[in-house]
Amino acid sequence: MLFFRITCLAFLFISCSRGNQSELQTGEKKQGSDSIKKQVVVQSPGGDYDLILGIDSKSESLVYAVRYQGGDIIDYSELGFLSDIPGTEALDLVTEEIVHRQVSSRWKPPYGTKKEYPENYSESLVKLHNAETGQPVYDLRLRAYDEGVAFRYEFPKNNRKITIERELTAFSLLSDATTWTAINSQGEITKAPVSSLKTSGERPILIKYTDSLYLAIGEAAQINYSRMKLNSHGTHKLRADLGGTVSFDEPFVSPWRFVMAGKTAGEILENNYLILNLNDPSEIGDTSWIKPGKxxxxxxxxxxxxxxxxDFAVKHNIQYVIESAGWYGNEFTVEADATTATVDPNRSTGPLDMAEVIRYGNEKGIDIMVYVNRNQLEKQLDDILPLYRSWGIKGIKYGFVRTGDQYWTSWMHEAVRKAADHKMVLSIHDDYRPVGYSRTYPNLMTMEGIRGDEESPSNAHTLKTMFTRMIAGAGDNTICYFAPRVLKMGSHASQLAKSVCIYSPLTWLYWYDRPETATLESGGAGGNKPVIREVPELEFFDKVPTTWDDTKVIHSQVGELGTIARKSGRDWFIGTINGETDKDITIPLDFLEPNTNYNATIYFDDPEIPTITHVGIEKITVNSASSIKRNIKGNNGLVIHIFEK
Structure with missing residues (x-):
């Protein structure tokens, strides 16, 4: 049952604007709760979370705190901006009104990690105005979900252009906790204490308080606002670091800042649909043309x-073929013309008859996508979208896009909306990170912002990616299988497991590989020309879907071991990736329907198997009382396909 504990319905706030830059304590000692006055508490419907808003009378700062299951997880932390917002410099802000509501619903996505998502939250909208002039300044929208808490700043009325120079939003932790983050979206994810994060790190950031308490901090719905990163500010505090100033002259909202908690990192990952819930519902009425696939x-x-x-795609249940970089010329020049199929001679001998490839794909039931670099997107987007639709192209991979500051972030999301108008599915490659916008425009199916197989990450690093970057949403990992780098990264069975563990509604397979019938004298990426061999375990890639009816995280030892089980129809697919050390693992199957027998096919690394990939296959019978126990070697993996007898 919902309730709000509000100690005062009209209470005094001191602004945190340009004229008043007093700071909270930096975390060397815990903020004293006796200095916090005039609190508003928003509690999640299930009672696990409290999001608390108040005023710190010592620092004269607008602050918030977060409690989880009765314990503090974020101590009182600053809110506000350094800005040119008029009428707030060293003046009091007072609440004009506090509006409360509760939402309890479920929604079905056109694709996802679950068949439907719950959306249950309590909300308070705190409207702030200037005490002297009575003019509205900005509002704070506070939400407590069953999966976490979130807040954002809203500017409902503006009579002039406003510029936010810096955001003061902070996250005061209770200790110098362990974090996992990277300095950029495709950089190495490192494990370090909060106090060492002197360079701004990626969000979401994963934080470990204890073996049974993890946090994730990040942002959602960052659509026309500079990207937030996080850096340390004192021993225990993280502060928002924007990728540039933000300006607007009309009603405007900031992205959401969210905090999630769980007993394990896997629990947070299972609940990552919170980021989708923090975005608006779909603007695309008929989504039947949005087709997930490999x-x-x-x-x-x-x-x-x-x-x-x-032909290979038909044989191996792959839904799309994409014409790679270079199909229209040298992508890194502004002179290249993405309205013509004029191959880059440094990449291919050609010729490429795009119309004939599209025609042949239609005949065989395979859709064609194309890659387009930002050099052409930025000058030709409005021309190529209707042109490609007239050709019969079904999707685009936007490459080397510019994002981060307000201008290019806004441009990028406008490019998503324009693609939807022309029924183009999208992957955004390189520096774009998911912010949940795929709920509003589900044609944005996947995106990079990930240290994927192009960077040859080790299994241990992929196990960090799974529980940090993947909290944000789908990841275009570009799985490869026959390239030499596979053994540098881990093993062939762990590559199979990535198709389950790394969620992506559009999943790229065989990134550096080509069918035996594809001409070897032409093309190649980075000099790679590995050939796809018809080894038995390719049947797993053939069968694995890319979207799911349910998801369960079984093992979530960050950097060490991960197991994820996903359901499609009545089948289950399980992927396990192991880090550097050998482990004895147990995978309980209690999620299966009771009183039902299933077949299970297990694919695992075995150096004795006489194929070039050394993957063994075992078939067993299981039920909901079964557990699969295995010794899994360091840097190995396994996958399991479970289906009814």
Whole structure:
């Protein structure tokens, strides 16, 4: 049952604007709760979370705190801006009104990690105005979900252009806790105490308080606002670091800042639909044209090669072939023309008859996508979208995009909306990170912002990615299988496991590989020309879907071990990735339907198997009382397909 504990319905706030830059304590000792006055408490419907808003009478700062299951997880922390907002410099802000509501609903996405998502939260909208002039200044919208808490700043009325120079939002932790983050979206994720984060780190950031308490801090719905990163500010505090100033002259809202908690990192990952819930519902009425699936890229950039990839896609249940970088010329020049199929001679001997490849794909039931670099997107987007639709192209991978500051972030999301108008599914590659916008525009199906297989991450690093970056949403990892780097990263069975563990509604497979029938004298990425061999375990890639009806995280030892089980129809697919040390693992199958027998096919690394990939296959019978126990070697993996007898 919902209730709000509000100690005062009209209470005094001191602004945190340019004229008043007093700071909270930096975390060397815990903020004293006796200095916090005039609190508003928003409690989640299930009672696990309290989001508390108040005023610190010592620092004269607007502050908030977060409690989880009765204990503090975020101590009182600053809110507000350094800005040119008029009428707030060293003046009092008072609440004009506090509006409360509660939402309890469920919604079905066109694709996702679950068949439907719950959306249950309590909300308070605190409207602030200037005490002297009576003019509205900004509002704070506070939400407590069953999965976490979130808040954002809102500017409902503006009579002039406003510029936010810096955001004062902070996250005061209770100790110098362990974190996992990276300095950029494709950088190495490192484990370090809060106090050492002197360079701004990526969000979401994962924080470990104890073996049974984890936090994640990040942002959602960052659509027309500079990106937030996080750095240390004192021993125990993280502070928002924006990727530039933010200006606006009309009603405006900031992104959400969220805090999630769980007993394990896996519990937070299971609940990551919170980021989707913090975005607006879909603006696309008919989503029937938005088709998830597996993708393979044509490295040859020739007509015959494209047809060979299409034939392979038919044989191996792959839904898309994408014409790779270079199909329209040198992508890194502004002169290249993405309205013509004029291959880059440094990448392919050609010729590429795009119309014939598209026609052949239609005949075989395979859709064609294309890659387009930002050099062409920025000058030709409005031309290529209707053109590609007229050609019969179904999707685009936007490459090397510019994001981070307000201008390019806004431009990028406008490009998503324009693509939806022309029924194009999208992957955004390189520096874009998910913010939940796929709920509002589900044609944005996947995105990079990930240290994927192009960077040859070790299994241990992938196990950090799974429980940090993947909290934010889908990740275009570009799984490879026959390239030499596979053994540098881990093993072939752990590559199979990535198709389950790294969620992506568009999943790129065989990133550096080509069918045997594709012309070897043409094309290649970075000099790679590995050939796809018809080894038995490819049947797993053939069968694995890319979207799911349910998801359960079984093991979540960050950097050490991860197991995720996902349901599609009545089948379950399980992926396990192991870190550097050998482990004895147990995978309980209590999520299966009771009183039902299933077949299980297990794929695992075995150096004795006489194939080039050394993957063994075992078939067993299981039920909901079964557990699968295995000794898994360091840097190995396994996958399991479970289906009814």
């Amino acid at each position: 993708v393979i890229r044509d490295l040859t950039l020739t007509t015959d090669g494209g047809k060979a990839y299409i």
